[in-house]
Amino acid sequence: MHGAYLIASSGNPTRGGGWNNQQLLKDCGLVPYLLHKNHGYHSVLVGLKVDENYPYLEKYLRGLEMNFLPEDSLQARLDYVTAHADDMDLLILYGAYPIYIPLVEHYKNIRPDGKIYLATDMNIAWADRLPHEVPAYKKFLHSCDVVAASCRATQKYLSAKWSVPVDLIRNGWYNFFEVTFNDVPKENVILTVGRIGTKQKQNHLLLAAFAKIAEDLPEWNVRFVGGVEEEFKPYIEKFFTIRPDLRGRVIFAGLIEDKIALMDEYKRAKIFCLTSNLEGAPNVAAEALFSGDYIISSAVDAADDMIDGGRCGKIFPIGDVDALAQILLKVCSKERLINSGGRHAATYAREQFDANKIVARLNYLLYGGDAL
Amino acid sequence: MSKINYTNGQFFFLDNDQSEMILDVRTPLANRSRIHSHKFTTEGTTTYPLAMIIHQAVKKIFKATPESMAELMIYLRIVARLLRKAQIHSILHVSERSPLDEELAEILPQFNPANKILTTNKIGDYPLPENKFDTIIYPPSPPDEILLAVKNFGKIYSTASDVEENLKPSTKIFPLTKSLALFETEISPQFRQEIYRRSPQGQFNEKFSVIKQVIDKLPEVFKNKSGLDEYIAEVVRAEKLLAEIFPELQSDNIKFSFNLFKESLIDLQLGNGSLSRVFRQYEICKEEYF
Numbered sequence: 001m002h003g004a005y006l007i008a009s010s011g012n013p014t015r016g017g018g019w020n021n022q023q024l025l026k027d028c029g030l031v032p033y034l035l036h037k038n039h040g041y042h043s044v045l046v047g048l049k050v051d052e053n054y055p056y057l058e059k060y061l062r063g064l065e066m067n068f069l070p071e072d073s074l075q076a077r078l079d080y081v082t083a084h085a086d087d088m089d090l091l092i093l094y095g096a097y098p099i100y101i102p103l104v105e106h107y108k109n110i111r112p113d114g115k116i117y118l119a120t121d122m123n124i125a126w127a128d129r130l131p132h133e134v135p136a137y138k139k140f141l142h143s144c145d146v147v148a149a150s151c152r153a154t155q156k157y158l159s160a161k162w163s164v165p166v167d168l169i170r171n172g173w174y175n176f177f178e179v180t181f182n183d184v185p186k187e188n189v190i191l192t193v194g195r196i197g198t199k200q201k202q203n204h205l206l207l208a209a210f211a212k213i214a215e216d217l218p219e220w221n222v223r224f225v226g227g228v229e230e231e232f233k234p235y236i237e238k239f240f241t242i243r244p245d246l247r248g249r250v251i252f253a254g255l256i257e258d259k260i261a262l263m264d265e266y267k268r269a270k271i272f273c274l275t276s277n278l279e280g281a282p283n284v285a286a287e288a289l290f291s292g293d294y295i296i297s298s299a300v301d302a303a304d305d306m307i308d309g310g311r312c313g314k315i316f317p318i319g320d321v322d323a324l325a326q327i328l329l330k331v332c333s334k335e336r337l338i339n340s341g342g343r344h345a346a347t348y349a350r351e352q353f354d355a356n357k358i359v360a361r362l363n364y365l366l367y368g369g370d371a372l
Numbered sequence: 373m374s375k376i377n378y379t380n381g382q383f384f385f386l387d388n389d390q391s392e393m394i395l396d397v398r399t400p401l402a403n404r405s406r407i408h409s410h411k412f413t414t415e416g417t418t419t420y421p422l423a424m425i426i427h428q429a430v431k432k433i434f435k436a437t438p439e440s441m442a443e444l445m446i447y448l449r450i451v452a453r454l455l456r457k458a459q460i461h462s463i464l465h466v467s468e469r470s471p472l473d474e475e476l477a478e479i480l481p482q483f484n485p486a487n488k489i490l491t492t493n494k495i496g497d498y499p500l501p502e503n504k505f506d507t508i509i510y511p512p513s514p515p516d517e518i519l520l521a522v523k524n525f526g527k528i529y530s531t532a533s534d535v536e537e538n539l540k541p542s543t544k545i546f547p548l549t550k551s552l553a554l555f556e557t558e559i560s561p562q563f564r565q566e567i568y569r570r571s572p573q574g575q576f577n578e579k580f581s582v583i584k585q586v587i588d589k590l591p592e593v594f595k596n597k598s599g600l601d602e603y604i605a606e607v608v609r610a611e612k613l614l615a616e617i618f619p620e621l622q623s624d625n626i627k628f629s630f631n632l633f634k635e636s637l638i639d640l641q642l643g644n645g646s647l648s649r650v651f652r653q654y655e656i657c658k659e660e661y662f
Binding site for chain 1: 616638
């Protein structure tokens with residue numbers, strides 16, 4: 001049995017040195033969990049204790065362990081590696097942060113036979129910030145046995161930039177909640193899911209685009225699912241002041257914590273729309289694809305992966321309201337396109353975004369034929 | 373009139389009448405514009421300023437990343453020649469934050485005291501000492517990264533015409549019209565020989581031939597219908613070798629294609645792929661390698 005330890009980065013602004021309960025069901029928890037469940041690893045998440053309780057751990061991730069660090073410091077991580085080196089056959093790192101350099105060096109000193117999986121899960125803009133030509137960073141990359149990107153565009157970009165092989169390990173989806181599909185009729189809904197109103201998500205684009213075409217698409221509605229940022233609320237109020245006629249057609253459903261209810265939103269929607277100006281490979285894409293949604297996405301790094309070369313969606317230039325409006329108008333008017341695209345999305349998702357298959361490939365990359 | 377074009381036609385710059393000039397560079401990196409064209413121009417080509425051209429040109433000449441001090445000096449000699457020939461007055465230097473780029477940013481002004489250098493990395497979070505520059509020159513279609521850099525610099529121009537309006541009256545933005553091959557004549561045969569000496573072709577070929585052999589072996593593996601795991605292990609080893617010699621390769625796509633080839637084999641072995649996909653990737657690799 002391989003011992004796989006995912007150690008949280010220190011001071012990661014999005015993960016804060018550890019994970020909250022919700023995050024356990026994302027790639028950081030999912031990959032170690034499936035390495036355990038499907039491939040027999042002893043998988044451990046190591047980081048700060050961010051939440052008081054972790055109910056998902058017991059409920060959905062049985063067998064996955066969590067170890068908590070006493071403090072958010074490099075020393076705490078080094079000490080942890082020293083203490084658990086015997087069992088630590090695989091060190092998993094999320095994010096290609098230079099702060100990992102001493103950790104990797106330390107691990108390799110103690111366990112030269114140990115393997116390292118580096119999941120970059122980054123966007124291209126972030127990749128440009130990394131000091132890939134600095135010798136210490138190069139050495140760090142070369143110490144990793146598998147370096148992975150989460151979408152083809154980033155993979156290709158990093159392949160051209162870094163002198164190590166870069167593999168594709170997508171952010172997949174796993175049916176934790178035993179969601180059934182094809183049991184909810186599709187409605188004329190354009191859905192978006194995420195933290196609504198953040199600068200990154202650019203949700204105002206969908207509002208503005210829909211406002212342009214709403215009269216031409218009287219049977220269509222828009223649903224925003226997710227908590228709304230405070231600074232975005234005045235924008236929404238102003239929007240409805242100018243377009244009171246859309247009040248019943250543009251719905252802000254709020255944060256839906258019940259995962260089955262959230263998946264129902266995806267299943268009911270015919271179209272999933274992503275308007276971000278910057279994304280790596282968003283988890284919402286896999287959820288939408290599995291639910292058979294036709295995808296309309298801004299040209300973020302993973303956009304091509306989301307629409308499978310146009311077979312299940314369309315891309316508009318980042319920030320281009322008019323282009324988004326035109327695409328929405330065109331797509332919403334073509335029932336056959338949405339239906340065939342949605343069917344392809346569901347098939348494509350099961351081929352390419354199934355977390356079981358993705359983790360199986362990772363396992364093979366790490367241990368080759370011996371893993372079978 | 374002075375115009376320079378690197379041998380294969382991929383490097384351009386031009387002026388109009390020996391006044392200030394702008395660069396429009398179509399490098400092998402243009403391939404990458406397909407990946408992230410939204411970050412650059414809408415025309416599918418990537419524009420880079422002079423320092424970037426030369427950086428790429430030198431990579432071509434050395435067939436390696438110039439890292440050592442000796443290589444750096446040759447690199448700078450080329451820069452100096454090009455700068456003098458073109459009478460470049462202002463440079464936007466896009467840094468990759470490598471030590472070489474840091475060095476370059478310091479040294480470039482010494483070749484011509486009139487040079488004004490704006491150094492930025494690609495995303496614009498580099499600290500920019502304002503008193504160092506009085507002119508900013510953009511490529512014809514300023515990529516986002518440059519706009520971001522200028523945002524840090526204190527001004528934001530959203531379009532090329534905005535940029536033009538805000539530059540000094542003597543500064544113009546010129547579209548690329550034509551090019552002239554002068555680069556070849558700029559470099560003496562002795563100098564060229566020295567440059568090539570630093571990249572022993574034999575060593576490169578030896579490593580490269582290993583990869584070719586691995587690719588060539590595929591039909592035999594499937595003919596025998598056994599040993600796929602062992603073959604994949606060979607492919608994995610070859611891929612690491614490929615990554616080592618990658619900077620010397622001429623195409624950005626080779627490494628990526630080889631990875632897709634490996635991936636198709638693994639997926640086939642895991643029951644998620646197809647033989648047709650494997651052979652498709654094999655054909656692509658063959659086309660790119662041979």
